Amino acid sequence: MFASLVPNRLIRLCEWEELIMSKLSLGGKTSSGKLRSWVQPSFGEIFGGSGLNTLPSTKGFSGESKSKAQPSIAEVGGKKQRKRKGEPQTSNPEPGVFSSRRGSQDNQDEPWVDVHAPQTQAELAVHKKKVEEVESWLKVHLDLKSSKKGGALLLLTGPSGCGKTATVHVLSKDACCHIQEWTNPTTAEYRTDDSFRESFNPASRFNIFHSSSQTAAFQEFLLRANKYNRLQMSGDDEAQERKIILVEDFPNQFYRQPGCLHDILRRFVRTGRCPLVFIVSDSLSGDTSSRLLFPKGVQEELSIHNISFNPVAPTSMMKVLSRIATAEASKVTVNEQFVDSFQHLLAHFHVCFYLAGFVFQSAGRISVPDKAALEQLCSGSSGDIRSAVNSLQFSCFTDFSLEKSLWASKKGKSASKPSARPKGRGRSAKSTDVPEESPAIGGKDASLFLFRALGKILYCKRESCETGDVPKLPAHLSEHQRDKLLVDPELVIERSHMSGEFFNLYLHQNYLDFFSDVEDVARASEYLSDADFLTAEWTSRSTMLEYGSSVATRGLIYSNSARARAAHQSSVGFKPLHKPHWLHINKTYRENYLTAQSLFVSFCLTPISLVTELVPYLAKLSNPMRNQAQITFIQDVGHLSLRRFPGRLKLEALGDKDPGLLDLDSDHEEAGTQSTEPGIQTTLPGDTSDMPTLPNSQEPGGDLPASQPQPTTSEALLDEEDLRIEEYDSD
């Protein structure tokens, strides 16, 4: 079930259509009825089973249940008409025709993400292993429900539209248990809701808006969902008793005070009887809601099992998209006969012009979009299957106007119709630039996780070009010849959602692994130095940042002469990426510097002679006239472990999902300048070493092509370095 969220694009589409409707000044009622069906997602399955869900916002749907199997047109159409818009169509003179028309129109309007929601595991676009992981967890915790005390918690994370919710729904159906889902009540509804005693209490009316009400409601929901089973209706089988509580929508209060949630969860873990599943979408713009709501400590404490989903792989997305396309195409046959019978009526009711457009459109457009178009959709959606399906549906409309002439020739009698249709006009203007824009129809802002962005720069894929294409450089410059680059560094930086400065730090941390020649390294490091130099002046920094990152990325790419030719690029292999040390180092440096000054202020020395002379020599002397703090500091800073390779530098691996948030104190970082860095995100509590390193539950084992293998080798790498350094230390 993808429909928990109505995608923006669809709403926009609705608005647009409404505009057209108002221009035509006809069928106002129809439009409103139609709009509703666009906007309202069918929650039937979610709420149909939730007898306990007392929230009035869901009441409108609660009786409705969607048919499980791929619904036939007549079925869905008929149902929708009864439920949603029985009332607006009073002006219809021929009810029989109309109802069937609306039947098909409804089907047309229904978001395909709902119509084609996966019903079986096979239809899920999620990777099999991931589904199995969730399934086995559910199996264990559903079965042990009676024997094991306490509720089990599962946390599903992943980018939006990667099939988290769909997986849970499909699996719960397979396991014959029902899902009870929490939805945030809006305050107005809460006021009229009589299931809470407070609303009867006149005193509480005044503080009805106080912030904990949602929290209280949530708590009560959990309690009730946990305690009571669904009413046994005749015809329900016994197995349905099992249930999963699903929370996708968190009361806002929890974002402000995650502690509230944790308290409630602690209570739930003690008393709970059924599994509780949380679904949190993670985003890469540094939104840390999953970390905020479920910090590592709490995850361990409550033994929350965390399963992290990857974006949908292009191959499985292609499968789904073509399945939907074929399914939609197959409806044409049904529609076509209807269209023919319907056509002659239109002459009489010009009200129906618009509707006719719709019908024709649905009938006319549904030819399976060609493979290239689907692939374009795939790549444009960056692993978000919901948006991919939506844009598939949307792009089908554009197809219509593109193929208008074709369609008109097929159906000779409608040749006059397109001109009468305002839709045609609006689209035809657009249709010229559709080819260039078609990725934009896919709509999702393509963005890259930092891990991939770095990879793109460091691996710098090139395309071997034919010798005839490009003019060769003269012989004495031939070492500067590079093959055509396949990545656009500026675009990569832009999509990585980081400031150039931070991106450079990441590059600096990792670039050495990708170089084999020290001359190249010298050149590359000079470019990095240049980049830093460019952004040194704070007055011009905001402008220069882009240039700085451009210089750094392009410089790195250019100077890696081992990867200058597309033909020789294959040899590098996987290298784990790491988080930059610099910020941490710089912070420690400043902290120690200040500590030294405050501890040894009585020596009246300048800081430099303090740290380079006094403290190191104090470490050599056994001078007892020091207080404890001073002794510790001397031990810590004055002594350098000469034998060992620096132990405190722990390489922190960069996971493929890490947003690249860095903890830094802007003040410390930029003490010499007065700028505020644009890229500084709010600091996390604790220092860099406290950063959650990796989503641990993520076992990549032959995972999706889009995901990266887990860089687990970092420890081993450190050990290796340990050994190697001994060679020259021991002399």
Place this chain on the structure above:
Amino acid sequence: MSLWVDKYRPTSLAKLDYHKEQANHLKSLVQCGDFPHLLVYGPSGAGKKTRIMCLLRELYGAGVEKLRIEHQSIVAPSKKKIEINAIASNYHLEVNPSDAGNSDRVVIQELIKTVAQSQQIQSSTQREFKVVLLTEVDRLTKDAQHVLRRTMEKYMGTCRLILCCNSTSKVISPIRSRCLAVRVPLPSTEEVCSVMMSVCKKEGLILPPELAKRIAEKSGRNLRKALLMCEACRVQQYPFSADQDIPETDWEVYLRETANAIVNQQSPQRLLEVRARLYELLTHCIPAEIIMKGLVCELLSNCDGHLKPEVAQMAAYYEHRLQLGSKAIYHLEAFVAKFMTIYKQFMEDGLDNFMF
């Protein structure tokens, strides 16, 4: 038990061990009970502070030696709170304004104002001015230095400034012209030796003159360093022997090993190790400039004469960027990488020449 450096620090101008003529000048300067603003400069470990404290004692008597540490907190106009440590007696205040980073301007403005605006209570028995001692003036921002210039003129009536720095080149000329500049040069090797000998004598130790000479040379005539070394030698081994090892600080040894690592192998992997070592030095509070300088010295001593000009030029180039840039590691690493290339190239050429 305090350090020898502090224990045997001379407390009056008459007792200074070297630059006696200058001491006499200073003495006659304050004889009349007043003196202009002073700018005392000279290399580290030459005895600037010692001289200044002697001067103050001459002026105010033993009361200046009763020191206390004051934690001042100043609120900048931007509502930013600045914490700064000051050392004060009843008669003077010692502050290092550059501790406040780029808010040093505010420190100078506020601190000197508060000191200068409060008149001495018993001006009959004491001097009618207080002394503010500012250290590391050469590290002040230009803004702060201009503020200082105004302050100097404005509060001339109630306070005197003594500015202390290593070099006047970074002090703006209006300040230099408003002060009496006093240069304190490094003591000669013989002077360092004689100071050490006399200290050891007072400690009841016998210091072989050869060892004293070696220490003096090793310390670069930095008297503070020499005395610290001497004391470290004492801890290491007593009785002294003329050829005993003079302990070096850990970071110096570490830096030398780093330089050796660079010379031994030139590869990206080695650079990665060097980077880790640089980080390690930084976390031990060694400033990037010092690392750069130390590295250059070590590398220069390791490489062939043909390379030296080029290496020095490169070092200057990256040192400049280090000063202007914001992230030192880029520049340090670029320097190391560059050195590696040059050195590798040189070695390969040498090998080729050898072959033919």
